[in-house]
Amino acid sequence: MYGVYVHVPWCRTRCPYCAFVIDTRRRPADESWRDRVLLDWERERSHFVGRPSTLSFGGGTPSRADPTALAAVARAVDATGEVSLEANPEDVNLEALREWRNLGVTRLSLGVQTFQPRIAPRLGRAHSSRQSLTALALTQAAGFASTSVDLIFGLSEQRPEDLAADLQVVLDHGVPHVALYGLSIEPGTRYEADKREPVDEDRWRALHDAAVETLEAGGLQRYEVSNFARTGHRSLHNEHYWRGRRWAGLGPGAHGWRPSGIRVANTTDVEAWLAGRQAEEEQPSPEALFFELVWSTLRHVDGVDVERVGAVTGISASVPVEYERAGLVRWRGGFLVLEPAGFVLVDGIATGIASASTKNRHGRGAV
Numbered sequence: 001m002y003g004v005y006v007h008v009p010w011c012r013t014r015c016p017y018c019a020f021v022i023d024t025r026r027r028p029a030d031e032s033w034r035d036r037v038l039l040d041w042e043r044e045r046s047h048f049v050g051r052p053s054t055l056s057f058g059g060g061t062p063s064r065a066d067p068t069a070l071a072a073v074a075r076a077v078d079a080t081g082e083v084s085l086e087a088n089p090e091d092v093n094l095e096a097l098r099e100w101r102n103l104g105v106t107r108l109s110l111g112v113q114t115f116q117p118r119i120a121p122r123l124g125r126a127h128s129s130r131q132s133l134t135a136l137a138l139t140q141a142a143g144f145a146s147t148s149v150d151l152i153f154g155l156s157e158q159r160p161e162d163l164a165a166d167l168q169v170v171l172d173h174g175v176p177h178v179a180l181y182g183l184s185i186e187p188g189t190r191y192e193a194d195k196r197e198p199v200d201e202d203r204w205r206a207l208h209d210a211a212v213e214t215l216e217a218g219g220l221q222r223y224e225v226s227n228f229a230r231t232g233h234r235s236l237h238n239e240h241y242w243r244g245r246r247w248a249g250l251g252p253g254a255h256g257w258r259p260s261g262i263r264v265a266n267t268t269d270v271e272a273w274l275a276g277r278q279a280e281e282e283q284p285s286p287e288a289l290f291f292e293l294v295w296s297t298l299r300h301v302d303g304v305d306v307e308r309v310g311a312v313t314g315i316s317a318s319v320p321v322e323y324e325r326a327g328l329v330r331w332r333g334g335f336l337v338l339e340p341a342g343f344v345l346v347d348g349i350a351t352g353i354a355s356a357s358t359k360n361r362h363g364r365g366a367v
């Protein structure tokens with residue numbers, strides 16, 4: 001079982017907090033993008049067996065791309081299951097929704113961030129709060145098998161009641177999946193240049209805890225650090241990453257992990273990628289692979305399959321006892337899972353396990 005991720009770099013402008021691989025040209029180069037993605041797919045498909053189970057158009061802003069170009073890629077990839085697409089509210093209208101459905105999209109993920117008119121302008125987005133509400137109503141009525149809303153928290157201007165109101169909108173509309181991201185100040189962004197700070201740790205924690213409680217009380221279970229879903233509405237594509245499975249990455253800046261264990265990374269230079277620059281291929285070291293597998297699978301409620309990680313990397317996991325004593329992790333069968341208190345500390349816990357375990361290496365295993 002594997003997935004295919006396709007990166008669509010087009011954005012109207014760069015949001016002041018975003019460091020993703022994007023391109024803000026006035027007219028997206030849809031045909032060149034499509035042809036180049038199809039070449040990436042020709043290269044990658046020979047390394048995988050059978051059809052992928054999921055296809056994910058992420059960005060950048062896939063909703064800014066010509067649906068005909070997206071359709072050509074969807075036809076070529078020919079996934080057996082979920083086809084997801086990230087859409088920004090300003091691109092959502094009845095015709096666009098119909099085109100995305102016709103090309104096979106089953107799951108639409110709406111990049112709202114906030115519905116609050118007081119906060120939205122601070123995020124420098126290309127859409128208003130009103131457009132977000134309209135887009136949400138249209139999306140919910142469009143008949144996708146699943147929908148999701150992305151929200152952000154941790155801006156210094158954001159009061160607890162602002163985030164509570166955002167969550168209420170989502171719950172009132174019956175949205176079955178929410179991705180809730182804590183704002184991080186990324187190198188190279190305008191927020192960093194402006195020396196903006198996210199809220200202090202106590203307020204961050206209060207916003208976070210209240211949001212988790214509201215979403216869970218509303219029937220959306222936390223199944224990954226930042227993701228909440230009703231039964232049957234998890235992101236099946238993202239679960240490939242969080243369960244340590246393989247995937248192909250197509251498009252500028254996209255990464256993949258082949259069944260052979262080779263990691264593939266396309267260049268982040270959109271122009272160079274369009275001009276055909278070759279992807280970099282690398283066999284990761286056992287230590288790097290161990291950290292990545294622990295870091296990515298610990299984030300998910302099903303946790304780390306320690307035996308499998310050992311078989312793949314040749315490194316047996318050593319979990320510092322203080323993590324269990326402090327109530328951050330626990331064992332469930334052969335799986336190491338996070339306790340609620342561990343979710344906010346996942347990066348530190350994964351780093352701690354990796355450093356304790358790589359001291360205890362017992363040789364290499366087959367990948």
Ligand SMILES: C[S@@+](CC[C@H](N)C(=O)[O-])C[C@H]1O[C@@H](n2cnc3c(N)ncnc32)[C@H](O)[C@@H]1O
Nearest residue numbers: 017018020059060061086111150181182183184
């Ligand atoms: C890279 S965007 C792509 C989808 C779409 N363009 C959008 O903006 O929603 C995916 C998600 O990452 C979030 N994101 C980007 N930069 C972030 C940051 N510095 N901190 C937290 N979330 C961030 C966005 O807000 C969005 O929800």
Ligand code: SF4
Nearest residue numbers: 011014015018059060
């Ligand atoms: S629209 Fe999304 S991908 Fe584009 S700059 Fe903003 S956050 Fe980044």
